[in-house]
Amino acid sequence: MQGTWFGKTAVISGGSRGLGLHLAKELAKQRAHLILIGRDAGNLNSQAAVLSGMGASSVDCFACDAVEIEQCGEYRARIEKDGVDLLINAIGVSDRGKIEQLQLADLESQFRSNVLAGWAMTKCTIPSLKRNQGCVVNIGSLAGLVGTPNMGAYCITKFAWTALSRQWRMELEQDGIHILLVSPGPIAREDSEHRYDELISARGIDSKGASKPGGGAKLKRIDPALLSQRILSAATRRDRELVIPWKARILAAIFSISPKLGEYLLRRNLDR
Numbered sequence: 050m051q052g053t054w055f056g057k058t059a060v061i062s063g064g065s066r067g068l069g070l071h072l073a074k075e076l077a078k079q080r081a082h083l084i085l086i087g088r089d090a091g092n093l094n095s096q097a098a099v100l101s102g103m104g105a106s107s108v109d110c111f112a113c114d115a116v117e118i119e120q121c122g123e124y125r126a127r128i129e130k131d132g133v134d135l136l137i138n139a140i141g142v143s144d145r146g147k148i149e150q151l152q153l154a155d156l157e158s159q160f161r162s163n164v165l166a167g168w169a170m171t172k173c174t175i176p177s178l179k180r181n182q183g184c185v186v187n188i189g190s191l192a193g194l195v196g197t198p199n200m201g202a203y204c205i206t207k208f209a210w211t212a213l214s215r216q217w218r219m220e221l222e223q224d225g226i227h228i229l230l231v232s233p234g235p236i237a238r239e240d241s242e243h244r245y246d247e248l249i250s251a252r253g254i255d256s257k258g259a260s261k262p263g264g265g266a267k268l269k270r271i272d273p274a275l276l277s278q279r280i281l282s283a284a285t286r287r288d289r290e291l292v293i294p295w296k297a298r299i300l301a302a303i304f305s306i307s308p309k310l311g312e313y314l315l316r317r318n319l320d321r
């Protein structure tokens with residue numbers, strides 16, 4: 050199937066797992082050239098075979114820490130060859146707990162995964178994006194628009210990611226590079242109900258909402274395949290921001306106008 054991204058070069062950090070992999074599959078169907086970044090070489094190679102079978106024009110994999118992508122000479126050589134049309138920063142790690150329960154190492158780990166990895170990928174890829182007037186898709190979260198209890202360092206780092214995405218957009222627009230910030234609610238996963246059990250037990254968290262997707266916010270889980278299609282359509286249109294569900298944008302606006310009302314509405318819709 051030929052689509053908007055047919056023959057285009059797309060880089061996906063975190064492209065061998067989760068939402069990043071779903072996005073890679075949608076791009077493979079459109080016969081894009083894929084470049085995947087991840088830490089697990091075995092999983093990268095396994096998924097590359099799947100993506101090739103789905104129609105990807107080519108799949109190149111680089112097993113490395115995205116924060117240190119600048120040191121990967123093979124990656125730099127690959128993107129200099131054809132330029133980059135699409136960069137998707139899909140690396141992210143969630144968290145659970147209260148801020149007072151966090152150690153410095155917890156915050157540093159969250160910032161490394163949720164902010165610095167995308168910053169490093171974008172910085173390294175800018176020259177190739179300029180060449181092709183490309184688009185950067187930053188996968189954020191509703192937690193980067195509205196603070197939610199039980200989320201530990203996740204909200205802190207996702208708010209920083211939102212700020213960085215908007216700053217990049219202001220600075221790079223003059224170079225023809227577009228930034229799309231995607232802020233989805235909880236994404237459906239097979240392990241959604243038990244994903245945080247170990248962390249919750251280790252930190253002694255007694256809020257039942259902490260084990261729920263979204264930290265207990267009453268939101269319908271999003272189908273990752275359908276979300277991927279919407280993201281790529283938004284990137285094609287060069288939309289600035291995509292918030293799903295759309296009602297969450299209203300809540301974020303209320304928070305900016307009346308934090309008291311925003312907090313009241315949010316607390317009414319939490320599993321405690």
